[in-house]
Amino acid sequence: MYIVTAEEMYEIDRYAIKKGGIEGKILMDNAGSQVAQRIVQTYDTNRKMAIVAGGGNNGGDGFVIARYLAEYGYEVTVFQLVADHKIKGDAAFHKQCWLNTSDKLTHVTDSHQLKQRLVDFDVVIDAILGIGVSGAIREPIRSMIDVINHLPIEKISVDIPSGLPANDGIHVDQVIQANKTYIIEAPKETAFCEDTSIYYGEWETVKIGIPQTAYVKHSSKKRWCKKYVRATFPKRDKYAHKGSNGRGLVIGGQLTMPGAIVLAARAALRSGAGLITVATVKENIPIVSSSCIEATYHLLPNLTNRLTDRDLEAFEKIDAIAVGMGIGREDSQLLSDLIEKLDKPLLIDADGLYHAKPLLEPLLQHKAPVVITPHYGEMAMLTDKTVPEVKRSPFSISRQFAEKHQLYVVLKGKYTVITAPDGEQIVSDQGNAGLAKGGTGDVLSGILLTMVMQHKELLSALANGCYLHGKSADYLVEEDHTERDLLATDVIEGLSQVFRTLS
Ligand SMILES: NC(=O)C1=CN([C@@H]2O[C@H](COP(=O)(O)OP(=O)(O)OC[C@H]3O[C@@H](n4cnc5c(N)ncnc54)[C@H](OP(=O)(O)O)[C@@H]3O)[C@@H](O)[C@H]2O)[C@@H](O)CC1
Numbered sequence: 001m002y003i004v005t006a007e008e009m010y011e012i013d014r015y016a017i018k019k020g021g022i023e024g025k026i027l028m029d030n031a032g033s034q035v036a037q038r039i040v041q042t043y044d045t046n047r048k049m050a051i052v053a054g055g056g057n058n059g060g061d062g063f064v065i066a067r068y069l070a071e072y073g074y075e076v077t078v079f080q081l082v083a084d085h086k087i088k089g090d091a092a093f094h095k096q097c098w099l100n101t102s103d104k105l106t107h108v109t110d111s112h113q114l115k116q117r118l119v120d121f122d123v124v125i126d127a128i129l130g131i132g133v134s135g136a137i138r139e140p141i142r143s144m145i146d147v148i149n150h151l152p153i154e155k156i157s158v159d160i161p162s163g164l165p166a167n168d169g170i171h172v173d174q175v176i177q178a179n180k181t182y183i184i185e186a187p188k189e190t191a192f193c194e195d196t197s198i199y200y201g202e203w204e205t206v207k208i209g210i211p212q213t214a215y216v217k218h219s220s221k222k223r224w225c226k227k228y229v230r231a232t233f234p235k236r237d238k239y240a241h242k243g244s245n246g247r248g249l250v251i252g253g254q255l256t257m258p259g260a261i262v263l264a265a266r267a268a269l270r271s272g273a274g275l276i277t278v279a280t281v282k283e284n285i286p287i288v289s290s291s292c293i294e295a296t297y298h299l300l301p302n303l304t305n306r307l308t309d310r311d312l313e314a315f316e317k318i319d320a321i322a323v324g325m326g327i328g329r330e331d332s333q334l335l336s337d338l339i340e341k342l343d344k345p346l347l348i349d350a351d352g353l354y355h356a357k358p359l360l361e362p363l364l365q366h367k368a369p370v371v372i373t374p375h376y377g378e379m380a381m382l383t384d385k386t387v388p389e390v391k392r393s394p395f396s397i398s399r400q401f402a403e404k405h406q407l408y409v410v411l412k413g414k415y416t417v418i419t420a421p422d423g424e425q426i427v428s429d430q431g432n433a434g435l436a437k438g439g440t441g442d443v444l445s446g447i448l449l450t451m452v453m454q455h456k457e458l459l460s461a462l463a464n465g466c467y468l469h470g471k472s473a474d475y476l477v478e479e480d481h482t483e484r485d486l487l488a489t490d491v492i493e494g495l496s497q498v499f500r501t502l503s
Pocket residue numbers: 009010012013027028031054055056057058059060061086128129130131132133134135136137138141158159160184185208
């Protein structure tokens with residue numbers, strides 16, 4: 001499934017009209033009829049339906065929905081919230097179609113009037129503003145949205161909750177809090193931003209006949225799902241040996257944080273890596289090895305000094321490196337040596353990201369791919385922004401950073417946004433609040449390390465890793481665990497079940 005900005009949706013729409021030859025009026029009719037069909041499946045025909053229509057094409061969708069719902073036998077009234085001259089083009093056409101068969105059109109000019117009118121209804125269908133919204137919401141629409149939000153009736157939004165923009169990064173002003181949103185064709189960015197997804201309520205998409213080629217040409221963002229995982233997940237070679245399944249190196253684990261590397265190493269092995277070596281300080285080796293006997297160990301005198309020739313020689317055989325889990329923030333030469341002296345794919349997580357910040361220039365010169373896996377706080381630190389700023393613009397901030405520094409960014413959260421150096425993006429929305437617990441990020445790093453070693457194409461490697469991680473948590477919570485008791489170690493054990501569903 002593709003995810004779009006407003007500009008991309010308009011391009012896609014134009015493509016369908018120009019190349020596909022499908023008139024705008026027909027697309028609008030399809031949109032309205034599809035939404036009406038969904039409503040019929042949810043509400044009895046004795047529910048009174050109010051449609052609030054604005055001046056753009058979103059309002060046009062509202063007129064089409066009214067016509068179909070009336071045909072299905074509902075009592076429907078359209079409340080037009082703008083002056084007649086505002087309704088143009090396809091919207092005006094469909095308004096006329098409604099008027100040809102019904103006289104239930106009421107002009108409403110202020111919010112008090114709207115409040116009085118709507119109290120008699122069971123459901124309000126919000127077709128006030130679509131993806132064409134811009135700037136602060138103007139009166140009287142502003143107060144009307146407030147009135148609707150305070151009414152104790154079901155609110156269904158068409159395409160997008162009115163007042164909410166499609167794109168991330170825009171300050172949210174006044175928005176309909178929908179119970180349900182029927183998104184036309186493709187979800188918009190704000191459906192996957194933590195601050196704004198809440199306004200959509202539950203959502204589903206309705207298809208209106210736009211050809212897939214339009215998306216391939218005009219969108220660079222996908223929501224990752226099982227279909228894509230199956231298409232991109234590498235088959236395990238029957239004749240594989242441990243060396244051909246990837247030799248990974250996990251570097252980290254201060255004295256006070258041995259758990260982080262145990263989790264990463266075990267997760268990497270459970271995900272299918274052939275060999276995992278853990279490089280850590282002497283005191284941690286007995287602790288770590290008792291929990292992860294399948295790994296081998298490389299002794300580092302500390303995690304701050306330069307790497308020795310012996311270290312570099314040992315790491316030469318490695319296929320990819322994950323560094324930073326439990327490494328601490330003390331000044332260290334380790335990361336700069338990994339960047340300069342070894343040309344291995346490098347995944348940097350946790351405290352490693354603090355060490356990476358002054359090394360973004362050398363990272364740009366690194367001869368192998370670089371992946372960073374920050375949560376919002378770490379991304380804010382890397383970009384000199386605040387956490388609310390990152391939350392508001394996860395797509396644009398990740399894209400700018402990935403393009404500028406030519407690296408892969410896995411911005412972790414409820415919706416994890418994965419960005420390639422060319423700006424292509426994937427959203428992974430598997431997983432649940434059980435993952436909001438220390439150590440789950442370390443597990444993800446281990447999984448991603450293996451995926452990086454086993455896939456040819458890195459963006460799908462990272463997306464597949466996030467899918468495995470989230471899906472493991474979802475299965476565990478559906479069956480033996482709850483979001484409260486889930487532990488990072490459980491997520492590692494849950495991977496087996498996810499793999500079984502992929503074969
Ligand atoms: N994608 C598809 O394939 C298809 C998409 N379709 C539908 O089209 C929708 C997009 O339509 P669109 O471009 O006409 O935009 P939309 O939001 O309805 O109208 C803008 C209106 O809002 C107003 N307005 C703007 N900002 C405002 C503010 N701050 N405060 C107050 N008012 C504000 C603006 O007023 P004006 O500035 O002109 O005074 C204008 O009247 C899309 O979401 C989907 O539902 C379907 O029909 C089928 C095919």
